[in-house]
Amino acid sequence: MKLFFTILGIGTGTFSQAQQTFNITWMMGITVEQASVTVNTGDIVIWTLGDGAPHTVQSEDADAPGTFGSGPMQGNGQTYQFTFNDPAVIDYHCGVHGSMQGVITVVEALSVEEKFVANLKYYPTVTNSDLTITSLLPVERYEIYDAQVRKVAEGVFSNANHSVLDVSALSTGVYVVTVVSKDQLKTSFKIVKE
Numbered sequence: 001m002k003l004f005f006t007i008l009g010i011g012t013g014t015f016s017q018a019q020q021t022f023n024i025t026w027m028m029g030i031t032v033e034q035a036s037v038t039v040n041t042g043d044i045v046i047w048t049l050g051d052g053a054p055h056t057v058q059s060e061d062a063d064a065p066g067t068f069g070s071g072p073m074q075g076n077g078q079t080y081q082f083t084f085n086d087p088a089v090i091d092y093h094c095g096v097h098g099s100m101q102g103v104i105t106v107v108e109a110l111s112v113e114e115k116f117v118a119n120l121k122y123y124p125t126v127t128n129s130d131l132t133i134t135s136l137l138p139v140e141r142y143e144i145y146d147a148q149v150r151k152v153a154e155g156v157f158s159n160a161n162h163s164v165l166d167v168s169a170l171s172t173g174v175y176v177v178t179v180v181s182k183d184q185l186k187t188s189f190k191i192v193k194e
């Protein structure tokens with residue numbers, strides 16, 4: 001029993017700073033938001049081509065590691081991956097399509113909770129119908145609370161990284177949306193239903 005708790009303790013400590021993998025679908029039409037990621041040192045980013053067009057992952061940023069860059073890639077599903085070991089803010093782009101660009105922010109001592117929050121985006125925060133939620137770490141479900149902290153809606157995301165919720169059935173007012181990740185991390189944000 002003593003051994004069990006020792007192992008559990010180590011496991012828990014490791015979990016909060018575990019190496020994580022972030023997936024970006026690299027394709028024409030990707031937004032800067034979708035192409036940008038905040039990671040901890042030691043984390044891996046994988047770019048997977050999402051269309052048939054030729055692309056590169058490259059950077060001329062002085063902060064980019066010297067070995068960073070995919071070279072020419074083509075073919076749906078092709079991947080390029082890089083492990084970021086040093087803190088930096090790196091502008092990168094596709095050498096073929098100038099509009100495909102993003103920012104890799106590499107930070108030291110970022111917890112998994114902070115990474116979840118940093119890589120979750122939601123818009124618009126004032127809406128009468130659609131609320132888009134994108135997350136680089138897989139999300140599982142959501143709950144929506146009204147100003148009296150009553151749960152008025154909940155559901156499971158059909159897509160772990162990009163979902164559009166229809167909030168048109170809510171009455172006008174302020175709501176808190178709680179998003180739960182596959183790893184059971186939670187974060188909340190406010191929206192206004194018009």
Ligand SMILES: [Cu+2]
Pocket residue numbers: 027028053054055056094095096097100
């Ligand atoms: Cu491209």
